[in-house]
Amino acid sequence: MGKSKLTYASAIDELESIVREIESGEIDVDILTSKVKRASELIRYCRDSLRHTQKEVDKTLSDLEVGSGDADPDAEE
Amino acid sequence: MLEFPGQEAYSGLSVFSLSELNAAIKESIEVSFPETLWVVAEISEAQCNSKGHCYMELVEREEESTIAQIRANIWASAYRSLSRKFENATREKLRKGMKVLLQVNITFHEVYGLSLNVKDIDPTYSLGEMARKKRETLERLTKEGLIYLNKQISLTMVPQRIAVVSSVTAAGYGDFINHIEGNKYGYRIFHKLYHAVMQGEEAEASVISALRAIRQEIHAYDAVVVIRGGGSQADLSCFDAYGLAVEVAKFPLPVITGIGHERDDTVVDTVAHTKLKTPTAVAEFLITGMKHFEERVLEAERKIVRLAKELMKEEIHRFRFIVQNFKHVLGSRLHQENKTLEITMHSLIHGTTQALDAHRNRVKLTLSRIGVALKGFFQMQDNRIRHAEQAVRLLDPINVLKRGYSITYFKEKAVKDGHELKEGDIIKTRLHNGTVKSKVEGNDGEK
Numbered sequence: 001m002g003k004s005k006l007t008y009a010s011a012i013d014e015l016e017s018i019v020r021e022i023e024s025g026e027i028d029v030d031i032l033t034s035k036v037k038r039a040s041e042l043i044r045y046c047r048d049s050l051r052h053t054q055k056e057v058d059k060t061l062s063d064l065e066v067g068s069g070d071a072d073p074d075a076e077e
Numbered sequence: 078m079l080e081f082p083g084q085e086a087y088s089g090l091s092v093f094s095l096s097e098l099n100a101a102i103k104e105s106i107e108v109s110f111p112e113t114l115w116v117v118a119e120i121s122e123a124q125c126n127s128k129g130h131c132y133m134e135l136v137e138r139e140e141e142s143t144i145a146q147i148r149a150n151i152w153a154s155a156y157r158s159l160s161r162k163f164e165n166a167t168r169e170k171l172r173k174g175m176k177v178l179l180q181v182n183i184t185f186h187e188v189y190g191l192s193l194n195v196k197d198i199d200p201t202y203s204l205g206e207m208a209r210k211k212r213e214t215l216e217r218l219t220k221e222g223l224i225y226l227n228k229q230i231s232l233t234m235v236p237q238r239i240a241v242v243s244s245v246t247a248a249g250y251g252d253f254i255n256h257i258e259g260n261k262y263g264y265r266i267f268h269k270l271y272h273a274v275m276q277g278e279e280a281e282a283s284v285i286s287a288l289r290a291i292r293q294e295i296h297a298y299d300a301v302v303v304i305r306g307g308g309s310q311a312d313l314s315c316f317d318a319y320g321l322a323v324e325v326a327k328f329p330l331p332v333i334t335g336i337g338h339e340r341d342d343t344v345v346d347t348v349a350h351t352k353l354k355t356p357t358a359v360a361e362f363l364i365t366g367m368k369h370f371e372e373r374v375l376e377a378e379r380k381i382v383r384l385a386k387e388l389m390k391e392e393i394h395r396f397r398f399i400v401q402n403f404k405h406v407l408g409s410r411l412h413q414e415n416k417t418l419e420i421t422m423h424s425l426i427h428g429t430t431q432a433l434d435a436h437r438n439r440v441k442l443t444l445s446r447i448g449v450a451l452k453g454f455f456q457m458q459d460n461r462i463r464h465a466e467q468a469v470r471l472l473d474p475i476n477v478l479k480r481g482y483s484i485t486y487f488k489e490k491a492v493k494d495g496h497e498l499k500e501g502d503i504i505k506t507r508l509h510n511g512t513v514k515s516k517v518e519g520n521d522g523e524k
Binding site for chain 2: 007009012023042046047051053
């Protein structure tokens with residue numbers, strides 16, 4: 001599973017596609033376990049991020065303090 | 078007329094003192110303009126002094142140049158009622174830039190010169206002017222393709238980093254923050270205030286400047302929120318200004334407005350991405366958006382839990398079935414194998430027994446044959462021995478002697494050949510009973 005940046009949009013996309021996969025019924029029991037685990041991670045990420053922007057706050061503040069034009073383009077969610 | 082030294086030089090001319098001239102002008106004007114007039118003009122300056130008297134510059138402009146200008150004043154008493162009337166009707170303060178319809182007296186003062194004294198105002202004209210100007214601004218923005226520009230930027234799924242343009246003293250700002258921070262779901266939004274004056278003459282430039290400051294740090298935000306207090310309904314005209322509208326229209330992030338008014342949308346409202354009524358409504362909008370997102374997440378979670386449980390139940394059933402089946406099949410195989418084993422064992426035992434019996438019989442047979450053969454053999458030997466015995470017996474010299482034969486010894490040796498003897502030999506003859514000594518008289522001579 002990639003360490004690529006999760007955004008709310010990409011997380012919900014992945015989550016809903018896992019739902020569709022499981023709904024389709026063509027899923028193996030072993031794969032089911034890993035998919036459920038991944039879904040669990042995504043759910044936790046979404047719900048936590050809604051409530052904790054501290055990391056983002058710190059990052060954004062430090063971006064702002066560095067000065068104009070130095071804002072990290074990847075800081076965008 | 079004047080009298081002054083050296084007057085003779087100017088005989089024939091009319092020379093007046095200034096006061097005489099101004100008095101004459103004043104009189105002339107009073108005669109020419111005895112009544113009030115309604116005049117249309119633009120306020121290019123307006124100031125009130127400590128006593129409440131208002132002093133203005135009125136102009137008429139064509140294109141960019143001023144083609145007429147005059148001073149005007151409103152006495153304090155008139156100003157109070159006039160400005161209230163104007164504000165009630167237009168919800169705007171009388172100020173620079175306004176186009177107004179004024180009822181005036183033309184006055185000329187000897188010292189202060191020409192000016193208009195304002196008696197009354199007709200706000201309808203200004204309303205019309207403002208509406209016209211707004212219409213024109215909207216048309217211009219439409220022609221320049223700016224009306225929908227900001228709306229085309231898609232608002233991120235969960236706008237969580239917000240740049241706020243507002244006044245730190247505005248009640249609306251406080252409402253917004255309270256609503257955000259106190260949301261019952263525990264959602265967190267990162268927000269930073271970019272202070273601006275939100276009403277009056279300086280508003281347009283101030284808000285533009287705040288927006289430009291946000292542009293410098295654009296990557297830190299998901300959206301911009303422009304809010305101001307719902308308290309004062311007046312002075313929203315800055316949000317109809319073309320310059321500010323362009324800044325909002327071209328802004329690279331979605332701009333959400335909550336300017337707090339109940340009348341028609343301002344131009345800025347029209348070009349913004351999303352328009353809401355009040356700062357509280359904006360906060361509500363953001364929080365609700367997050368709530369909807371979370372509901373999608375929870376819905377997915379519910380589905381997954383349910384489906385996974387069902388699938389697992391199915392799997393467990395299948396598994397149980399397989400195990401049962403396995404047990405059954407195994408049991409029956411074992412049973413089969415057992416049976417086969419028993420049969421084999423029986424056959425083995427049976428066969429072994431048979432074989433053993435056969436073997437035993439063969440052994441017995443062989444033994445008996447051996448016995449018979451041995452018996453036969455011994456019998457034979459016995460017979461041979463008997464024969465031999467018999468033969469021996471028969472041949473035993475004693476038995477031979479019994480039958481009348483005798484053995485003749487000459488010099489202790491048995492004589493077989495008569496020729497060995499000569500006359501006179503002494504021979505011994507052994508008879509069955511006894512021994513006889515004899516002298517040889519002669520032999521028969523069988524040669």
